[in-house]
Amino acid sequence: MIVEERIYTLAPGTSPAYVKAYGEEGLAIQKPILGRLVGYYTTEFGPLNQVIHMWAYESLEERAERRAKLGASEAWKAYLGKVRPFIVTQENKLLMPAPFLQVKWQD
Secondary structure: OEEEEEEEEEOOOOHHHHHHHHHHHHHHHHHHHHOEEEEEEEOOOOOOOEEEEEEEEOOHHHHHHHHHHHHHOHHHHHHHHHHHHHEEEEEEEEEOOOOOOOOOOOO
């Protein structure tokens, strides 16, 4: 199991609108395609105006397949057109589990 962490830094003051749009539209598009949402968070301390979400995958190959399917989705492309103006920067991290961690994911 691997986890992809995505951190979006948003223009100041736009976090509520971004999160609202994701809750009302983005999640319904993304979840059936990407599958395993580990968490979705906003920041209160440290770097502000950030949204962090994490998705779990069985392998890099599964991640690549699911991300390609999402990228081809017309609904996702339309949604991105609405929220992209809020995004200042994006950071992605691939988190690999420590050898002793045994994760069992339930969809």
